Amino acid sequence: xxxxxxxxxxxxxxxxxxxxxxxxxxxxxxxxxxxxxxxxxxxxxxxxxxxxxxxxxxxxxxxxxxxxxxxxxxxxxxxxxxxxxxxxxxxxxxxxxxxxxxxxxxxxxxxxxxxxxxxxxxxxxxxxxxxxxxxxxxxxxxxxxxxxxxxxxxxxxxxxxxxxxxxxxxxxxxxxxxxxxxxxxxxxxxxxxxxxxxxxxxxxxxxxxxxxxxxxxxxxxxxxxxxxxxxxxxxxxxxxxxxxxxxxxxxxxxxxxxxxxxxxxxxxxxxxxxxxxxxxxxxxxxxxxxxxxxxxxxxxxxxxxxxxxxxxxxxxxxxxxxxxxxxxxxxxxxxxxxxxxxxxxxxxxxxxxxxxxxxxxxxxxxxxxxxxxxxxxxxxxxxxxxxxxxxxxxxxxxxxxxxxxxxxxxxxxxxxxxxxxxxxxxxxxxxxxxxxxxxxxxxxxxxxxxxxxxxxxxxxxxxxxxxxxxxxxxxxxxxxxxxxxxxxxxxxxxxxxxxxxxxxxxxxxxxxxxxxxxxxxxxxxxxxxxxxxxxxxxxxxxxxxxxxxxxxxxxxxxxxxxxxxxxxxxxxxxxxxxxxxxxxxxxxxxxxxxxxxxxxxxxxxxxxxxxxxxxxxxxxxxxxxxxxxxxxxxxxxxxxxxxxxxxxxxxxxxxxxxxxxxxxxxxxxxxxxxxxxxxxxxxxxxxxxxxxxxxxxxxxxxxxxxxxxxxxxxxxxxxxxxxxxxxxxxxxxxxxxxxxxxx
Numbered sequence: 143x144x145x146x147x148x149x150x151x152x153x154x155x156x157x158x159x160x161x162x163x164x165x166x167x168x169x170x171x172x173x174x175x176x177x178x179x180x181x182x183x184x185x186x187x188x189x190x191x192x193x194x195x196x197x198x199x200x201x202x203x204x205x206x207x208x209x210x211x212x213x214x215x216x217x218x219x220x221x222x223x224x225x226x227x228x229x230x231x232x233x234x235x236x237x238x239x240x241x242x243x244x245x246x247x248x249x250x251x252x253x254x255x256x257x258x259x260x261x262x263x264x265x266x267x268x269x270x271x272x273x274x275x276x277x278x279x280x281x282x283x284x285x286x287x288x289x290x291x292x293x294x295x296x297x298x299x300x301x302x303x304x305x306x307x308x309x310x311x312x313x314x315x316x317x318x319x320x321x322x323x324x325x326x327x328x329x330x331x332x333x334x335x336x337x338x339x340x341x342x343x344x345x346x347x348x349x350x351x352x353x354x355x356x357x358x359x360x361x362x363x364x365x366x367x368x369x370x371x372x373x374x375x376x377x378x379x380x381x382x383x384x385x386x387x388x389x390x391x392x393x394x395x396x397x398x399x400x401x402x403x404x405x406x407x408x409x410x411x412x413x414x415x416x417x418x419x420x421x422x423x424x425x426x427x428x429x430x431x432x433x434x435x436x437x438x439x440x441x442x443x444x445x446x447x448x449x450x451x452x453x454x455x456x457x458x459x460x461x462x463x464x465x466x467x468x469x470x471x472x473x474x475x476x477x478x479x480x481x482x483x484x485x486x487x488x489x490x491x492x493x494x495x496x497x498x499x500x501x502x503x504x505x506x507x508x509x510x511x512x513x514x515x516x517x518x519x520x521x522x523x524x525x526x527x528x529x530x531x532x533x534x535x536x537x538x539x540x541x542x543x544x545x546x547x548x549x550x551x552x553x554x555x556x557x558x559x560x561x562x563x564x565x566x567x568x569x570x571x572x573x574x575x576x577x578x579x580x581x582x583x584x585x586x587x588x589x590x591x592x593x594x595x596x597x598x599x600x601x602x603x604x605x606x607x608x609x610x611x612x613x614x615x616x617x618x619x620x621x622x623x624x625x626x627x628x629x630x631x632x633x634x635x636x637x638x639x640x641x642x643x644x645x646x647x648x649x650x651x652x653x654x655x656x657x658x659x660x661x662x663x664x665x666x667x668x669x670x671x672x673x674x675x676x677x678x679x680x681x682x683x684x685x686x687x688x689x690x691x692x693x694x695x696x697x698x699x700x701x702x703x704x705x706x707x708x709x710x711x712x713x714x715x716x717x718x719x720x721x722x723x724x725x726x727x728x729x730x731x732x733x734x735x736x737x738x739x740x741x742x743x744x745x746x747x748x749x750x751x752x753x754x755x756x757x758x759x760x761x762x763x764x765x766x767x768x769x770x771x772x773x774x775x776x777x778x779x780x781x782x783x784x785x786x787x788x789x790x791x792x793x794x795x796x797x798x799x800x801x802x803x804x805x806x807x808x809x810x811x812x813x814x815x816x817x818x819x820x821x822x823x824x825x826x827x828x829x830x831x832x833x834x835x836x837x838x839x840x841x842x843x844x845x846x847x848x849x850x851x852x853x854x855x856x857x858x859x860x861x862x863x864x865x866x867x868x869x870x871x872x873x874x875x876x877x878x879x880x881x882x883x884x885x
Contacts, residue, residue, distance in 0.1 A: 229500035235274030269314035300340025358386030372420035407444035448485035454625020533592035543873025551614035571601035608653035622650025644685035658703030740779035
């Protein structure tokens with residue numbers, strides 16, 4: 143008899159389990175009676191209206207054998223339309239939560255995280271958070287309070303009355319799984335709510351003051367604008383608008399230890415900083431400058447790990463892949479992938495979907511995109527660096543050529559590089575303060591030109607370009623991409639990889655490569671938002687600021703691999719006592735130490751600084767001043783002599799006006815060529831006009847070079863075999879590139 147009782151008991155338990163399992167497949171949809179708080183003493187749900195949803199099978203996911211998997215559409219139940227962010231990922235419960243429209247009513251929708259099936263809808267709306275560990279859905283309904291909904295029964299467990307607010311939207315609630323509480327926000331208060339009891343159990347009042355120079359925001363007790371919670375470290379990051387003077391605004395991010403309320407750190411920014419993600423002591427964020435470029439930054443235990451400015455695009459939402467320690471951001475048709483520990487940009491890849499990336503689930507290892515109101519899922523493991531892409535034949539633009547470079551291996555490889563001045567409208571390709579052009583490569587001396595498909599994520603544009611002296615062997619190019627920093631190619635432009643680790647700005651204005659790049663791996667960079675000079679000695683894997691100098695112009699000796707010499711024109715110099723304006727500095731140890739070399743004298747500023755060949759021997763250098771004169775020095779800048787008067791230069795983002803080139807492999811009677819451009823304005827618009835000058839005695843005497851009327855040069859380069867072929871390459875205002883017999 144006891145054995146029969148055991149069997150009956152076992153069968154009853156099995157039936158109970160099966161009944162419970164069936165119940166989870168058909169979740170009820172609650173209808174909330176707005177404005178009526180629940181009696182928290184009895185904690186009974188109000189007016190539950192059962193409305194089961196019908197799971198719809200999703201399209202099968204890509205198989206592992208497919209080289210380039212396509213995203214698979216997650217098909218919610220037919221009555222669910224127009225899914226909207228944010229996406230809340232509940233890895234513990236295996237669900238995804240979004241807002242959607244059901245029969246014209248905005249509701250919260252739950253999807254199965256693995257299959258994408260719609261499993262439940264909740265007839266309630268507002269900003270929300272999910273605690274899958276304890277089974278609660280928290281919905282902030284504004285003036286109607288905070289609803290606590292049981293995820294399994296779909297019943298409203300309680301509605302917690304919150305303090306009134308006159309703002310249209312407060313920060314979304316945040317879950318604190320360690321304590322089983324939820325954090326709600328009103329004005330300058332953090333409210334700790336016990337969901338089981340259905341009431342506020344603790345309040346944390348934060349008193350942050352406005353900037354004293356603020357016009358529109360004053361006093362203290364500023365309202366909380368946004369909130370980010372690091373559950374592993376129990377640190378709460380709150381954002382406040384501390385400065386307003388229309389049209390400018392400034393934000394401050396304040397970090398608190400949640401258990402004690404102690405303030406840990408503050409960070410001021412020029413734009414909203416709370417587009418951020420926090421985990422295990424790390425805080426990743428982006429800020430926005432109103433002129434159109436962004437900042438990216440990361441903190442670890444409140445200490446700065448990385449910060450960079452002049453990014454393409456404004457504020458973005460970070461998506462964290464903890465399985466691979468990656469950060470994602472959506473940028474138009476592309477995804478940018480970062481190392482979450484260093485904030486180094488790893489790659490830019492075509493996005494699997496046209497809409498934004500909303501989240502990643504570490505349990506399913508899937509990325510979730512929103513595309514025209516539908517949720518698409520894509521395997522995170524399939525995000526890889528793009529394969530090399532062959533160059534594609536194209537016709538050059540008919541706009542002015544702004545820069546020309548001849549392959550150091552000319553004439554063996556007959557390769558030319560050109561940058562065309564292409565007007566760029568505001569949008570994905572435009573970055574404030576970063577003028578750029580279209581980069582094309584010719585494999586046959588300018589007869590045909592090719593575009594670089596691998597740079598299309600930056601619209602094919604570059605701000606600056608440098609070519610390895612061993613290009614024929616190593617295929618190395620370094621280029622500044624607008625809003626994306628420095629990139630490197632080692633296959634002649636078929637593939638590119640980010641190379642900006644350590645650079646504080648993504649606006650690259652100048653790149654200088656050592657003539658022994660293949661051996662010493664040394665290069666220097668200047669950026670648009672910093673006057674520091676940056677150096678790499680590991681081929682661009684990392685960059686170090688040479689903070690002893692504050693330069694606005696710099697040039698490298700043509701024999702740098704032998705004399706390690708740099709010359710710079712400084713604004714100021716912290717390494718020298720009482721630096722003079724327009725002071726010339728010289729370094730003979732790769733920029734580690736700098737010595738005073740002279741001043742410019744009569745010229746207030748300069749638009750060009752150029753070291754002549756055999757600088758260690760002859761000590762000759764040139765500057766072009768804003769007074770239109772070319773100055774020459776033959777004692778390393780201690781004394782200057784005006785040698786040629788030209789028209790004053792126009793500001794030029796590519797630093798190609800004026801441009802001075804020297805005939806190579808010649809010790810005496812070395813020809814020099816100087817190109818100066820000027821913008822002329824007429825009733826028909828503006829036009830760039832160039833004048834070419836030549837010297838045959840080392841730059842002492844100059845003469846105008848007479849060119850045919852149809853040749854209006856805007857860029858110049860010289861053949862590395864000039865002593866044999868006597869060729870100059872001229873980029874013209876109409877977009878043509880021609881070889882001109884300069885000798």
